[in-house]
Amino acid sequence: MLLELQNLGKSFGEHEVLRDVNAGVERGDRIGIIGANGTGKTTLLRILCGESLPDAGDAAFGTGVTTGYLEQNARLDPSLDIYATMRLVFTPALDAMQEMDALQKQLAADPHNAELTEKIAHCTAVIDAMDAYNMDTQIKKVLNGMGFPADTWTKLAGVLSGGEQTRLRLARLLLERPDLLILDEPTNHLDLETMEWLENYLKAYRGAVLVVSHDRYFLDAVCTRIWELRGKSIKTYRGNYSAYLPQREAADERQQKLHDAAVEKAAKLQDYVDRNLVRASTTKMAQSRRKQLEKLEIVETPDHRGVGAELSL
Structure with a gap:
């Protein structure tokens, strides 16, 4: 279990938004979060991302689970170009490479130093976990898929339009490959070709995806479950958006x-x-x-x- 919501509750003054919310996320889940305006979608995302604390219950993450959140108003470093912005994702691995070079030189002078060998093994693990030796290939794949051809890679983030900055933030987040990917309206500012690439990318994603979207076709293409926020809680439905509709109708009739x-x-x-x-x-x-x-x-x-x-x- 990557995430378990246990009797989660949240109020703002006397206004109760969430009450006794119980739900879980497993690896491989691709969950669409839907609900009428004001039902708590943004509040739920803020709790999951640690930006807000629940008043009751808990959002319990599995041990070591990493999360990534695409928020609508996040900022990029305006002095970095597109490629350098993506390269930031690999900073831990690049630092490990640099450290390993220095350690290997020390080990050459002291080949039986067990401490140096252990430190080199740690650096290697960091590099392998990020597949950093294929860094350029990974960056190019995501940038091309997200609608940034090679002739744009030297453009500074500070001169990009709002829509381009949103796409670049999403591209960087995809490259980070967190265990739980949380997306808020990811199809905004995407053309059809880029949207299709994103759909295919998310369908093959090894972690789990939570996505808030008003695009029913995107929810149909990507999601395997639907969380509907209604009545201050979550109702879970199997399948994509089209599968959810008759299930909701039957539940309402009952x-x-x-x-x-x-x-x-x-x-x-x-x-x-x-x-x-x-x-x-x-x-x-x-x-x-x-x-x-x-x-x-x-x-x-x-x-x-x-x-x-x-x-x-």
């Missing part, structure tokens, strides 16, 4: 039937109480019905705020 049945039962109990409470012969039965009425829980009617209407067609 909930409406439960509501209607409870309302009908409450009405009958109340009618019996009203007619018999004052009659000596039936008072005890009426009091029993009244207790049943007090304990009766009426299921809420489904929240029909349609997220479908808010998704791009």
